[in-house]
Amino acid sequence: MNKDLLDGRLLFAIPKKGRLHEKCVELLSGADIQFRRANRLDVCLVMNHPIALVFLPASDIPSFVGNGDVDLGITGHDVILEAKMQDQVTEIHRLGFGKCALQVQTLENGPFNAIEDLAGKRVVTSFDIIAGAYFAKIDERLNLTGDNKTKIQYVGGSVEAACALGLADGIVDLVESGDTMRAAGLHAIGTILQTEAVLIKSNVPHRAHHAPLIDLIANRIAGVVAAGKYVVCEYNIRRQSISQATAITPGRRAPTISPLEEEGWVAISSMVEKKNIANTMDELVKIGAEDLMVFNLDNCRV
Numbered sequence: 001m002n003k004d005l006l007d008g009r010l011l012f013a014i015p016k017k018g019r020l021h022e023k024c025v026e027l028l029s030g031a032d033i034q035f036r037r038a039n040r041l042d043v044c045l046v047m048n049h050p051i052a053l054v055f056l057p058a059s060d061i062p063s064f065v066g067n068g069d070v071d072l073g074i075t076g077h078d079v080i081l082e083a084k085m086q087d088q089v090t091e092i093h094r095l096g097f098g099k100c101a102l103q104v105q106t107l108e109n110g111p112f113n114a115i116e117d118l119a120g121k122r123v124v125t126s127f128d129i130i131a132g133a134y135f136a137k138i139d140e141r142l143n144l145t146g147d148n149k150t151k152i153q154y155v156g157g158s159v160e161a162a163c164a165l166g167l168a169d170g171i172v173d174l175v176e177s178g179d180t181m182r183a184a185g186l187h188a189i190g191t192i193l194q195t196e197a198v199l200i201k202s203n204v205p206h207r208a209h210h211a212p213l214i215d216l217i218a219n220r221i222a223g224v225v226a227a228g229k230y231v232v233c234e235y236n237i238r239r240q241s242i243s244q245a246t247a248i249t250p251g252r253r254a255p256t257i258s259p260l261e262e263e264g265w266v267a268i269s270s271m272v273e274k275k276n277i278a279n280t281m282d283e284l285v286k287i288g289a290e291d292l293m294v295f296n297l298d299n300c301r302v
């Protein structure tokens, strides 16, 4: 692509493959950031904003944003810490996907069942910076020095195989459902951190002229994320139950309450967190709510 085409455009880095890619593309579509990516091309122009998307490996995005080569990016919180870029980037929003935990794991029927048991032993991981810092603190606490310190070895993938192959006494790897860990005969003996995908911007000052466009995109993305988190719950209820009903569905600011044509009844409409909706409906039915309806949101600003 001709470099002049990028002049003046905000550069926005998106994971080019892997766990986060598909969700990012959905998020861009929800925020009406329109693009057509030619086959195998890693840079593409957004049609309805002065933005160019740059498709990069998730693990490279923190340093591209942190060094000011691109303005905005989406990647995992874990990846930012692993790249030691937490002071060079600002995490604008958590995005509610790519949620998992970075855990210390050992063989289920093996001798190492606590973090302290692993201190001084061999740990294999793709997160050698985070795991190194974590075990350095444990070594220090246990006064392990020199050759007695925990040995951290980097591998690029298939970390879960390292214990069974006899290469490691423990591993540090991401766990979401736990299927990979269980299939490899491992169990978790400690959690180093919880992570999810985040929208990040560069702290490099020469990128500051893009601030209004960054705010616009960040607000749109926040709207799409919130829309995925909430539903709208509407129901009818007797007037004398309003205070109980509003305690169950307080809404974000307050519920909307409208009179019904039928004497003594009102309709209440309120945003409810999706994960609580089944319990909320049970409680509403118990206090006499009728005609309950739940609607998904396509988009919102809250």
Ligand SMILES: Nc1ncnc2c1ncn2[C@@H]1O[C@H](COP(=O)(O)OP(=O)(O)OP(=O)(O)O)[C@@H](O)[C@H]1O
Pocket: 017, 018, 019, 020, 057, 058, 059, 075, 076, 077, 078, 079, 097, 098, 099, 100, 156, 157, 174, 175, 176, 177, 195, 196, 197
């Ligand atoms: N099982 C998972 N569940 C949820 N999020 C995950 C999971 N695995 C990884 N992630 C998140 O996605 C990020 C990228 O992981 P992913 O495995 O897709 O890497 P990748 O850059 O595509 O590397 P690779 O090419 O080795 O697969 C991780 O750093 C983490 O934030």
Ligand SMILES: O=P(O)(O)OC[C@H]1O[C@H](OP(=O)(O)OP(=O)(O)O)[C@H](O)[C@@H]1O
Pocket: 019, 157, 158, 160, 173, 174, 175, 176, 177, 178, 179, 180, 181
């Ligand atoms: O707890 P689970 O739901 O099983 O997820 C955990 C697995 O997901 C990630 O790998 P991924 O499947 O993305 O493949 P990778 O090993 O190629 O990175 C991670 O490295 C684990 O192996």
